[in-house]
Each structure stands twice: as structure tokens, then as C-alpha cells.
Amino acid sequence: MIQTPYLLFLGDAPDQLAAKVAQGIRDWRPDNALGQFRLPGCGADVGLPDMTLEEAKAAGVKTLVIGVANRGGVISHGWKTVLIDALQMGFDLASGLHNLLRDEADLVAVAEANGRALHDVRVPEVEYPIANGKKRSGKRVLAVGTDCSVGKMYTALALDKSMRERGLKSTFRATGQTGILITGDGVPLDAVIADFMAGSVEYLTPDNDDDHWDIIEGQGSLFHVSFSGVTMALIHGGQPDALILSHEPTRATMRGLPDYTLPSLEALRDMALPLAHVANPDCKIIGISINTQHLGEDEAMAYLAQTEERMGLPTIDPFRQGASRLAEALEAM
């Protein structure tokens, strides 16, 4: 569990896209971040006050979060100076970088000397159990996609927001590094050892109030041969009461698999639901989330309407419209 509030380290990010983790925190958990820290030449700005480490300390910040991708997979000298200063001033560090903070001997030494934590959210910090499949109290919803990277995390975060706005009990449960940094907690599922995948999802979504919903962040796709095992573990470990189908309608082939085309929403429905019924015979598909970012407004609206008509399910783009219709569907269950 990463301590909040954060100071978001944007470093020398060349552009806004490089700071998308910081932007995600700013968009979805604005209360978690009090300021941003930028180095000379930084081309990103997530719209938070620029703070020095001293100012952040005075404001009550607990953790410096690296909210930016680094170049060439090395932590530069310029970054290192700030990170070491931060540890010495009593901040924890959190990072989703591919190269781990814990592999940097100087950071480890300073962190230990100052009793600070280094959170590498790419790697598990917990020994997860083997899944036991026992029915848990509370309710759970999971987005499953026709492909990877079709907007499952965005859908889950938007749905969580809509649920809270309606006064419903809801928790976004992160299963990837960006989601973990946004909320400060979660399971880095793609880094979990095979035997413990489903167990880690059970651990992430324990017994809860009967009217509470866990909004589980989806990963991979049943149709993506590289990562389908991870998706399977989410469906069986999460024992969802509700599924949402996610799709990106302009993509020609599966992400990273040029020989594979995307399945239809019908094929996804017919594959996912029987698998979900193994863990939860009452599971239902309650809606469809479409990522229409590559369509114009008219085209997008027409696609959503046609899909809703064809599939007989509430169909939305959470970026254009929010997820209130999906929250409505969950509330009705």
C-alpha cells in the first residue's frame, strides 16, 4: 500500500504523453496528488501546482511518485539526485518503471538509512495464496475485451466514478501498474507466478458488504494468445457477478499479433460467459464499453446505437459519455 498524498515527479518528460501515469492519477484520484515536480526542459504539465520537495513536505506529501516513462531504460543522474534528496527528506518512492528502484544500490542504501519504502509496482510485494474458489460476499464486475488495450482500465475507473456519484459502494481494484499507482494499491497480475494468479485476484477482492461492488481492472483478452491465461485467472479468481464487454472498433489486428484478427462482440460474449459461469453461475453480461477515439462524433454515436440495437445491451463510450448507464445496470441487479 503506497502512502498518499503524492507529489508527482514529471522529470524531464519530453511531452504530455510521456506523463500519462501522472495524468491518470490527476484525472482519477485528484485528492491523491498535491503537486507536480518538473525538471528544466520538462514538456509535460498535469495542471497541478509546481512544488519543491520542501514545499511538498510542508503540504503533507508522503510519497514521490514517478509518473513518467524514462528514456532508454536507465534512471538518469538528473533524476537520481532528486530521488535521493526525496528519500533523505522522508518521502517514500513509488515507480512503475521497467528498471526497478530496488535494483539501484544507491537508492536502496539511502532508503534503508532513512527508513523509507521503495515501491516498485511492477513486482508483487505479497505472497499470494492459491485460489480456493469459495463464494465471497459482496459483488464484483469485470471488463473483458476483444483485445488487449481496448479501454478496460478506463472503463473500470469511469464506472467506479459513476457508482460513487450515485452514492453506491464501489472500489476500483487495480491489476496493473498504472492502476496501482493511481489508487496506491493492487496486484501487478502480469508479474504473478502462474499458480497464484487466481489466488491473487481473490486476495484483491475479499468478502465485502452485500451491496458493495468491486470494479476489477481487466487485463489481456481471452482471444489474445500471449495473455489469455491472465484474463482466465481474472474471470475465475474474480468470480464476477457482472461482465462488461470492451471493444475498439477500428483495430484491424490483435495488438502485437499481426496474424490475428479481432473477434466479434458476439464471439467474446459466447466465450466469456460460460467460463464465468464456472466460478459464478449467476454471472450476467450487463453492458458494452466501446473505445471510439478513432471515430468522429457522428460515426461514434452511430456505432454505439447500432451495437446497442444488435447486442441488446447498454452500449457506451465512457470517455465521451461517462459510465452512468453501466452503473445504472449494476444498481438494477
Next chain:
Amino acid sequence: MIQTPYLLFLGDAPDQLAAKVAQGIRDWRPDNALGQFRLPGCGADVGLPDMTLEEAKAAGVKTLVIGVANRGGVISHGWKTVLIDALQMGFDLASGLHNLLRDEADLVAVAEANGRALHDVRVPEVEYPIANGKKRSGKRVLAVGTDCSVGKMYTALALDKSMRERGLKSTFRATGQTGILITGDGVPLDAVIADFMAGSVEYLTPDNDDDHWDIIEGQGSLFHVSFSGVTMALIHGGQPDALILSHEPTRATMRGLPDYTLPSLEALRDMALPLAHVANPDCKIIGISINTQHLGEDEAMAYLAQTEERMGLPTIDPFRQGASRLAEALEAM
């Protein structure tokens, strides 16, 4: 890759069951094992000549394989003495024990001093790639089960034997510790990190002759919520041309999951085949393997005949009958 031939270490195994790994090596790869090594009080005997380490050395043995489960999860003093002697005499060690050889400081020191290898087959020794899903040459068959531990490894080993007896090109591809010790090679799939599961299966079953069959050892079950992700990775990483359905007809509930009943063979067929078609649209189910060990001979034969009639597929118990009818089905493809 573990160097053969082996000397099988039976230690102080209380009974034959405790030595089942050694028995598996003796049954399936008799050429791999030249002798057995037993301590005083050993209650197991796999029918190989008893050898001292000196005799084994003279006979050309390369590796001492721990073919027995240990008690209480510790490597006892009595064992340790033999293992250290073996390393000093130039043998490698191989083990599927839960507690790892590499975690025993004294073994590591002696192995390093003598340039010997410690093979812990429970943990991967390779950095596997992410699966790319590219169509590979050669053919592959995989057994999928209604549950875990219904005889998938036995089926694969028996099928590999039948294939070779017919003069066909065949390789058993181990995905679990017992299989790896039997053949000296394989992927410990349940210990692979989630993102690399399917890639490890691709690595295990590379391009091959067009008329060569990889007989892939199955794991878990699509219907076993603890381990279904591992099964999924085998189906998509293995891109099988043929599936075999495996079942144990007397089991009331899923292994380790008292709240879950077993699916029917029809349900397994209808779930597994569409998933297999994602990676290989030509995949077919070619037969059924039943573990009838808890049925009498007449009952077993009746069950096999009824199942064959009902499912319309060659149905055998490989322990009672061998797997020649499955090999025949593969040859016909």
C-alpha cells in the same frame, strides 16, 4: 537440460508411493536410469540394481536424481551426506523437492567448488519470451481434463510410447516437475510468471518436421478455478492440432475445491475447442482418455464403451489398454 543417465536416489523412502518420481522415470525412460541408491530402512524399490556412488560413476552416471519426497520439508543430515559426496565425485544433482537445492548453502558451495549443476526443476532456469502466436511447423497434441490430476501426464507419456512403437516421430514435452525429471527437460509451467506462460509453451514446442508430433503434458483444467489460467496458456501457447479429453469418472468434486462438481465431457469439449480454435482453427478433438483406476475391470470396460458410443470418439484407459488407438487417430490426421 539434465544430463543422463541417472542414479535414482530413493533415500529412506517409507514406502513405494513416496518414490513415485523414481518409479515414473523407471517406467517411462528406463534407459535414463542405470541404478538406484537406497539408505538403510528404505521401503521402496523400483527394480533397478542398487549402486554405490562409486559403482554409478564407473557405469557412466551423470546425475543423481532425488526421486523421492522428503519428510517435513527439510533435507535431512543423512541425505545431505550423500548429496555432498555425489557432488564431490562429479555428479550433478536434480530435484523436484519443494525446498530447493539452491537454498542449501553447503550444497551450493560444494557444487561451485566442483563445477557441478544443481537442477531444481520446480523453478524455471530460462527467461521465456512473450508468446508471439506465429504458426509453427510440425504438429502438437494436448490433453485437457475435466479436473486436475485425472491422468493427463500418464496419457501423454503412454501416447508418446505408442507413437514411437508405430515408428512415428514424437516427443513428450514436460510441463511439470515429474515430467521434467523423467525426460530431463521441460518447462515448470506453474512456476512461470503470468506474462510469459504462453511464451514458455511456444519455447517448449518449437518449429519441427511436418510429420513430427509434440505430445504436450497438460496441466490444471479450464474448469478448475485455481489453475485454469495455466491450462489456457497451454491451449494458446501450444496451438494444438489435436486435443484429447481426460476424465476420472468416480470423482465427486473438483480436486481441492469441495464446492465444485466436475463438468461433463460434453461441457469440456464445448469449452476447450472454441478456445483452441483461436490459436489453431484446424484443431480437432481426436479421442478420450479415462482414468478407471477406481472401477473394476468389467465396470471400466462398460464405462469406456458407453462413453465411446455417447461421444463418438475413440475412448481408452491408457493404463489398462495403452494409447495405441490415440496414436492411430493422430496418424490418420
